[in-house]
Amino acid sequence: MASINEQLREQARKLLADKVVDLIIGYRKGSLPLRSTPYLVKTEEEAGSLIFDLTSSNNLAKYLPRVKTENRGSKIGIVCKGCDGRSVVQLIIEGQVKREDIVIIGVPCEGVVDTRKVRKKTGGEEVLRVSLPVLPGSGGREIMVEGRGFKITLDKEEVLCDVCLGCQHPNPPLYDLFIGRPREGSSARDEFKALEEFERLSSDERWRYFEHEASRCIRCYACRDACPLCYCEQCFVDETHPQWFGKGPDSSDTLIFHIVRALHTAGRCVSCGACVRACPVGINLNPLWVRIEKEVKERFGYTAGLSLEVTPPLATYDENDKQEFIL
Amino acid sequence: MSEGRKPKTEDQPWQPKIIAFLCTWCSYAGADLAGVSRIQYPPNIRVVRVPCSGRINPLFVLKCLQNGFDGVLISGCHPGDCHYISGNYVARRKFAILKTALEFVGVEPGRVQFSWVSAGEGEKFAEVVKKVTYDVQQLGPAKRLVKPR
Ligand code: SF4
Ligand code: SF4
Ligand code: SF4
Ligand code: FES
Numbered sequence: 001m002a003s004i005n006e007q008l009r010e011q012a013r014k015l016l017a018d019k020v021v022d023l024i025i026g027y028r029k030g031s032l033p034l035r036s037t038p039y040l041v042k043t044e045e046e047a048g049s050l051i052f053d054l055t056s057s058n059n060l061a062k063y064l065p066r067v068k069t070e071n072r073g074s075k076i077g078i079v080c081k082g083c084d085g086r087s088v089v090q091l092i093i094e095g096q097v098k099r100e101d102i103v104i105i106g107v108p109c110e111g112v113v114d115t116r117k118v119r120k121k122t123g124g125e126e127v128l129r130v131s132l133p134v135l136p137g138s139g140g141r142e143i144m145v146e147g148r149g150f151k152i153t154l155d156k157e158e159v160l161c162d163v164c165l166g167c168q169h170p171n172p173p174l175y176d177l178f179i180g181r182p183r184e185g186s187s188a189r190d191e192f193k194a195l196e197e198f199e200r201l202s203s204d205e206r207w208r209y210f211e212h213e214a215s216r217c218i219r220c221y222a223c224r225d226a227c228p229l230c231y232c233e234q235c236f237v238d239e240t241h242p243q244w245f246g247k248g249p250d251s252s253d254t255l256i257f258h259i260v261r262a263l264h265t266a267g268r269c270v271s272c273g274a275c276v277r278a279c280p281v282g283i284n285l286n287p288l289w290v291r292i293e294k295e296v297k298e299r300f301g302y303t304a305g306l307s308l309e310v311t312p313p314l315a316t317y318d319e320n321d322k323q324e325f326i327l
Numbered sequence: 328m329s330e331g332r333k334p335k336t337e338d339q340p341w342q343p344k345i346i347a348f349l350c351t352w353c354s355y356a357g358a359d360l361a362g363v364s365r366i367q368y369p370p371n372i373r374v375v376r377v378p379c380s381g382r383i384n385p386l387f388v389l390k391c392l393q394n395g396f397d398g399v400l401i402s403g404c405h406p407g408d409c410h411y412i413s414g415n416y417v418a419r420r421k422f423a424i425l426k427t428a429l430e431f432v433g434v435e436p437g438r439v440q441f442s443w444v445s446a447g448e449g450e451k452f453a454e455v456v457k458k459v460t461y462d463v464q465q466l467g468p469a470k471r472l473v474k475p476r
Contacts, residue, residue: 207433207471236386244386252474256389259428263385266424288431295427300420314424317416319406325426327442327455
């Protein structure tokens with residue numbers, strides 16, 4: 001069987017040749033090992049550089065609204081693993097893109113690598129070469145990383161992103177064509193795994209954690225800018241009239257920024273982890289998002305990005321919603 | 328509002344500052360009724376009148392905590408009574424998530440509370456304010472999310 005990359009390139013060429021799409025948002029090899037980079041493919045030749053593997057971590061749905069605006073009238077192909085696909089569903093529900101303007105090229109995701117975890121394994125040493133298991137469904141789990149004076153083999157489960165460890169939806173819920181075979185959903189995975197540790201902590205301990213994380217934030221907004229659902233033309237943190245919160249590194253201001261972003265993405269966040277991966281200082285506030293996701297699921301019975309038919313929970317209501325917290 | 332009388336807790340020198348966002352059609356009128364009926368309640372609340380509980384943006388709550396309020400009370404019309412039909416229903420969902428988020432990051436439960444109080448419920452309004460004031464008194468001055476000046 002042809003490798004997933006070969007199949008992907010083949011299909012991409014065909015889509016372009018048949019004018020089914022005018023361009024394709026995908027990935028190509030990045031300039032550093034363990035990284036791939038988003039890639040806008042316009043020609044059949046360029047399609048030859050497309051890849052999809054354990055390094056394809058960016059959420060490509062982020063680019064969809066902009067690529068769409070910049071290429072009016074074009075039909076856009078987009079390579080989607082599970083979480084990208086769910087983001088696309090959200091974007092369609094929220095009226096940011098039209099279903100008929102896009103062609104979703106589904107790929108089966110085996111998780112993406114957290115480069116920070118790899119770096120820990122190498123004792124901080126730079127990785128110069130890697131070899132990855134061949135996707136999909138090869139059963140390959142070994143990742144070989146090499147650097148100056150070392151060569152180690154890692155089990156992929158040890159270095160996958162936290163969100164991947166809890167992933168229930170490795171395939172996009174909606175696609176026009178699929179590369180390879182959809183993966184079995186991994187019901188063995190606990191979707192709220194990231195919460196395990198946190199739910200054992202006291203309120204004081206959680207406060208210390210969140211305050212500490214927030215105090216390291218440099219307000220670069222890379223987390224927001226990587227999030228496919230943070231597409232507001234003017235974000236509340238950029239508003240100056242009124243200026244809601246200070247723009248400095250004060251931990252009250254930074255934590256409030258994160259809390260409000262979590263509220264704005266409540267019932268919409270698809271747990272892709274792009275925000276965590278984008279952070280240059282390694283802040284991990286994901287448990288707050290997961291906690292909200294859990295509340296949304298338990299309270300409103302909703303999981304984001306799975307269906308075009310359901311109204312997102314915070315855009316609607318039920319007269320019988322629980323109100324145990326209201327006096 | 329009552330005319331600034333001290334609550335019966337003279338042994339506690341510190342008094343919490345609580346901000347209350349009250350829907351003008353119900354809870355605000357309920358507060359008014361408590362006042363004209365001379366029902367006693369603690370003078371710790373500062374009232375902000377809003378057109379509907381649906382008008383209350385979570386940013387208001389966070390901003391109040393940041394600027395040194397020790398507690399926040401949000402009060403609107405009972406389900407079914409909202410003058411804009413669904414303002415309070417939609418708000419209820421927003422509030423549930425706000426409460427989850429605040430408590431998860433470690434803001435004490437009790438700092439931010441919610442109630443439904445109609446224009447006819449002067450008694451209930453007083454009870455709610457008593458409860459919220461008591462809870463916040465027990466928690467002590469707010470420290471979390473407060474921005475040092
Ligand atoms: S908040 Fe983070 S995890 Fe959720 S959709 Fe946005 S980038 Fe992905
Ligand atoms: S944080 Fe909120 S206001 Fe800012 S871009 Fe995201 S959703 Fe929009
Ligand atoms: S990416 Fe990290 S440092 Fe930048 S604003 Fe987000 S949390 Fe702060
Ligand atoms: S009018 Fe009172 S809550 Fe909507």
